[in-house]
Amino acid sequence: MGLTPARKLLEAAAAAGTGQGAFNVIHLETVEGLVAGAERAGLPLILQISENCAKYHGGLEPLALATLAAARAASVPVAVHLDHAEDEQLAYQAVELGFGSIMYDGGGLEYAQNVAVTRRVTDYAHARGVYVEAELGKVGGKDGAHAPGVLTDPDEAAAFVAATGVDALAVAVGSSHAMTQRSAALDLGRITVLKAALQVPLVLHGSSGVPDDAIVAGIAAGMTKINVSTHLNGFFTRAVRGYLAANPADVDSRKYLRAGRDALIPEVARLLRLFADVPPAGAEPESGPVRMSGQSGE
Numbered sequence: 001m002g003l004t005p006a007r008k009l010l011e012a013a014a015a016a017g018t019g020q021g022a023f024n025v026i027h028l029e030t031v032e033g034l035v036a037g038a039e040r041a042g043l044p045l046i047l048q049i050s051e052n053c054a055k056y057h058g059g060l061e062p063l064a065l066a067t068l069a070a071a072r073a074a075s076v077p078v079a080v081h082l083d084h085a086e087d088e089q090l091a092y093q094a095v096e097l098g099f100g101s102i103m104y105d106g107g108g109l110e111y112a113q114n115v116a117v118t119r120r121v122t123d124y125a126h127a128r129g130v131y132v133e134a135e136l137g138k139v140g141g142k143d144g145a146h147a148p149g150v151l152t153d154p155d156e157a158a159a160f161v162a163a164t165g166v167d168a169l170a171v172a173v174g175s176s177h178a179m180t181q182r183s184a185a186l187d188l189g190r191i192t193v194l195k196a197a198l199q200v201p202l203v204l205h206g207s208s209g210v211p212d213d214a215i216v217a218g219i220a221a222g223m224t225k226i227n228v229s230t231h232l233n234g235f236f237t238r239a240v241r242g243y244l245a246a247n248p249a250d251v252d253s254r255k256y257l258r259a260g261r262d263a264l265i266p267e268v269a270r271l272l273r274l275f276a277d278v279p280p281a282g283a284e285p286e287s288g289p290v291r292m293s294g295q296s297g298e
Helices: 006-016 028-041 051-056 061-073 088-097 111-126 154-164 188-197 212-221 230-246 253-276
Strands: 020-024 045-050 077-085 101-104 131-135 168-170 202-204 223-228
Touching (some): 006 077, 006 131, 006 223, 020 253, 028 061, 028 230, 028 253, 051 061, 051 077, 061 088, 088 101, 088 111, 101 111, 111 154, 188 202, 212 223, 230 253
Parallel strands (some): 045 077, 131 168, 202 223
């Protein structure tokens, strides 16, 4: 168990026709909550650190080392992945730090330049046994070059994968990043065509805006890696707000961050089971705090 290459998890999910959850790290408390949720479900997890997250923390290495350590200590398989790296050097740093997979995002580049840089990153990563995800054109949201409604062309996608040698491809099929309402509609027909045209797993970005039944249908049509961030951030933030409203005199940040961390656990377990087509486990056990060494001042 513990730290596991994303390649192994995604190949297993693709072979089974199921989805593999890939959830974004924001800070150490999210790492702890996400891993605890995967352990509750008894299912594998991909932890993702984005370029934006690395910038927030002043660099990739400190949070990456903590995330890798948490993955090694987990009782279920956990992969660590670099998400949406537009900085080529950051992709190389992640490889050297021990990430099992990276996403190089050249979607904002002209096609020929995107191919050239993605090929260079892929060659570097593959020489070191690291799995590579890429994106052809931007999935909508966050002022991306492709607004919601612009969809990946299957022929162009097949040519891109062949030219770059990437192992997985994020495709635009109707979702959009950073949605707080789950109202996006997936183009299931296009997913089916993309699955037939490509020999690599398809990645759904912007899954927070997609309802459960649509995600399940998307997996059945051919999606494999299911990225979630904003949806889980909402659970964390609502729990923090609730704790502070109920305990306005508390000043120990561990107390309200614990509330956010623990709120992730049941929803992470539920999503992983949903994506993996594992029936619910019945009544969830009481959600106690995640016990970490060194807790004090309580």
